[in-house]
Amino acid sequence: GAVVSQHPSRVICKSGTSVKIECRSLDFQATTMFWYRQFPKQSLMLMATSNEGSKATYEQGVEKDKFLINHASLTLSTLTVTSAHPEDSSFYICSGQGADEQYFGPGTRLTVT
Amino acid sequence: EDQVTQSPEALRLQEGESSSLNCSYTVSGLRGLFWYRQDPGKGPEFLFTLYSAGEEKEKERLKATLTKKESFLHITAPKPEDSATYLCAVQAPGTYKYIFGTGTRLKVLA
Numbered sequence: 001g002a003v004v005s006q007h008p009s010r011v012i013c014k015s016g017t018s019v020k021i022e023c024r025s026l027d028f029q030a031t032t033m034f035w036y037r038q039f040p041k042q043s044l045m046l047m048a049t050s051n052e053g054s055k056a057t058y059e060q061g062v063e064k065d066k067f068l069i070n071h072a073s074l075t076l077s078t079l080t081v082t083s084a085h086p087e088d089s090s091f092y093i094c095s096g097q098g099a100d101e102q103y104f105g106p107g108t109r110l111t112v113t
Numbered sequence: 114e115d116q117v118t119q120s121p122e123a124l125r126l127q128e129g130e131s132s133s134l135n136c137s138y139t140v141s142g143l144r145g146l147f148w149y150r151q152d153p154g155k156g157p158e159f160l161f162t163l164y165s166a167g168e169e170k171e172k173e174r175l176k177a178t179l180t181k182k183e184s185f186l187h188i189t190a191p192k193p194e195d196s197a198t199y200l201c202a203v204q205a206p207g208t209y210k211y212i213f214g215t216g217t218r219l220k221v222l223a
Contacts, residue, residue, distance in 0.1 A: 004156075043200065043213045044157070080166050093156050097209045101147055103155035 002028045004096050006105035013084055014113055020080045021108045023094030028103075029074035030096030035067070038091045038107075050077050084112040115140045119201050119214035126191055127222050129134045134186040135216045136201030144204040146184050147211065148177050160186075160199075191221045 003026040013019045025032060025083040032051050036044040048064075050071035058064045066088075067079040081088055089112045095102040118137045126132055138146065145164050149157035161170045161222045163179040172176050174195065176187040186199055202211035 006156075034210070041218075043215045044211075046210060049210060091154075093155075100145060101159055101162050102209070103159060104149070106156045107154070109154070112162060 002026075002096065002098050002103040004094065004103050004105040006094055006108050008108060009106060010109045010111075012111045015085055016083055018080055018082045019084055020078055020108060021092055021094075021110075023077045023079070023096075023105050025075045025096040025103070028076075028096065028098055030098070031074060031075075032097040033071055033077040034095045034097070034102060035069060035077070035079050036093045036095070038093060044093060047079075073109060081110065084110070086112045088112050114132070115203070117118040117201055117212050117214035118155050118202055119199075119217050121128055121217060122215065123218040126188075126219070128192055128221055129190045131187070131189045131191070133188070133215050134199055134219070135183060136186070136214055137183040138201075138203045138212075138214075139182075140203050140212065144206050144208075146179055147202045147204070148184070148186055149200040149202070150172050151200055151216070153198075157200055190218070191219075193221050193223050195219065196221045 005024045007022045035047045047062045048056045048058045050069045052071045056069035071077040093107045095104045120135045148160040151157045161177040166181045168179050174189050178185045198216045199217045201214040
């Protein structure tokens with residue numbers, strides 16, 4: 001299957017700072033990428049859909065000014081959590097749309113202190 | 114409203130004890146139904162895509178089937194390494210977005 005990487009895998013930041021998470025499709029081009037958030041023992045919650053070269057589409061209830069998404073190329077999308085607060089602590093997962101299915105990255109554990 | 118429901122929420126099996134996981138869906142047209150496996154602290158790993166009722170796919174001890182209302186993931190003679198959360202998702206026509214179920218946490222005991 002296709003491979004998606006995320007960096008960093010874990011990050012701890014202080015409240016009020018911003019943190020950037022990178023998502024790369026390593027062996028395929030992903031015109032569309034998705035960003036999810038997952039709470040413990042819960043399923044994935046879609047945050048936004050990003051298309052290369054255009055603005056991301058955010059799901060209802062997701063603050064676009066807080067979660068900045070940039071899809072600069074067919075292999076790279078970034079999620080920046082701005083002015084992070086402890087309630088932003090979560091597991092963030094990206095995926096790239098392949099020919100038929102989505103391929104997921106390994107996830108990034110964000111802890112805001 | 115498009116919806117996906119998985120059952121059971123959690124399942125404990127003895128090694129070798131076969132069982133099935135259920136994914137029921139209501140969607141305005143089905144573009145595809147997808148099964149993933151997720152290990153703790155990791156991203157989902159793709160297993161199967163099913164497109165139409167009657168379709169079946171197999172991979173090692175796993176077999177996925179699809180009807181017009183639900184999909185089953187059959188696990189034959191499971192091993193402890195099959196322990197994971199199994200996620201089901203559907204896509205509606207005209208979108209690549211997934212609608213995920215809540216998952217089934219499977220624990221296989223040696």
